[in-house]
Amino acid sequence: MNTLLTLATAQPFPYTFNPAHTALVVIDMQRDFIEPGGFGASLGNDVTRLQAIVPAVRRMLDAWRAIEAVVLHTREAHRPDLSDCPPAKRLRGQPSLRIGDVGPMGRVLIAGEPGAEIIPELAPLPGELVVDKPGKGMFYATPVDALLKERGITHLLFMGVTTEVCVQTSMREANDRGYECLLIEDGSASYFPEFKAAALAMLTAQGAIVGWAAPSSAVIEAIT
Ligand code: TIU
Numbered sequence: 001m002n003t004l005l006t007l008a009t010a011q012p013f014p015y016t017f018n019p020a021h022t023a024l025v026v027i028d029m030q031r032d033f034i035e036p037g038g039f040g041a042s043l044g045n046d047v048t049r050l051q052a053i054v055p056a057v058r059r060m061l062d063a064w065r066a067i068e069a070v071v072l073h074t075r076e077a078h079r080p081d082l083s084d085c086p087p088a089k090r091l092r093g094q095p096s097l098r099i100g101d102v103g104p105m106g107r108v109l110i111a112g113e114p115g116a117e118i119i120p121e122l123a124p125l126p127g128e129l130v131v132d133k134p135g136k137g138m139f140y141a142t143p144v145d146a147l148l149k150e151r152g153i154t155h156l157l158f159m160g161v162t163t164e165v166c167v168q169t170s171m172r173e174a175n176d177r178g179y180e181c182l183l184i185e186d187g188s189a190s191y192f193p194e195f196k197a198a199a200l201a202m203l204t205a206q207g208a209i210v211g212w213a214a215p216s217s218a219v220i221e222a223i224t
Pocket of ligand 1: 027028033040043076136161162163166167191
């Protein structure tokens with residue numbers, strides 16, 4: 001679909017994008033954050049909150065796949081030897097399991113382990129981009145910028161978890177690199193609802209200082 005579309009109801013003002021130059025970005029919808037026994041739970045979080053967005057993320061993915069536009073999935077996952085995991089990250093606090101420890105879904109937050117896999121409902125399709133990232137932001141120590149530029153991508157629609165951690169960090173990194181970013185509100189969740197609300201407010205404040213926000217229904221209506 002190579003045409004300019006406008007989401008008239010986006011916050012804080014209308015958002016215009018061409019699906020041919022836009023990627024749908026799905027951040028870290030992996031078992032380690034969404035199922036019991038993973039990294040999210042080890043930090044003391046109630047993971048059931050994140051499960052609520054899965055149907056909306058799937059609907060948005062299905063609609064985006066139907067127009068054959070670019071999809072990028074990320075996973076927060078470290079190398080098995082932990083060479084890309086700073087001690088500051090692994091040793092912080094008193095989690096019940098640290099990154100690299102063996103839990104119910106294999107080694108926590110390690111690439112190739114069951115916990116690092118994207119949940120089956122949202123499994124990437126052949127041809128979709130899948131990138132492991134060692135940090136919260138998707139540009140740090142990854143080929144994401146090159147992958148997007150090779151495909152002529154200038155606009156990014158964000159979904160995934162958690163809103164104020166990996167989604168917000170990735171959106172800020174993208175904004176600094178010149179991408180026009182929009183957060184799909186009902187496609188993102190936090191363990192803390194008040195943090196999701198605050199993230200949405202601060203991303204869109206000051207005339208879209210980081211970017212825009214809109215519900216998935218608005219994007220689906222525009223592309224269908
Ligand atoms: N803890 C938390 O809210 N998030 C993360 O550690 N990673 C992501 O957000 N993916």
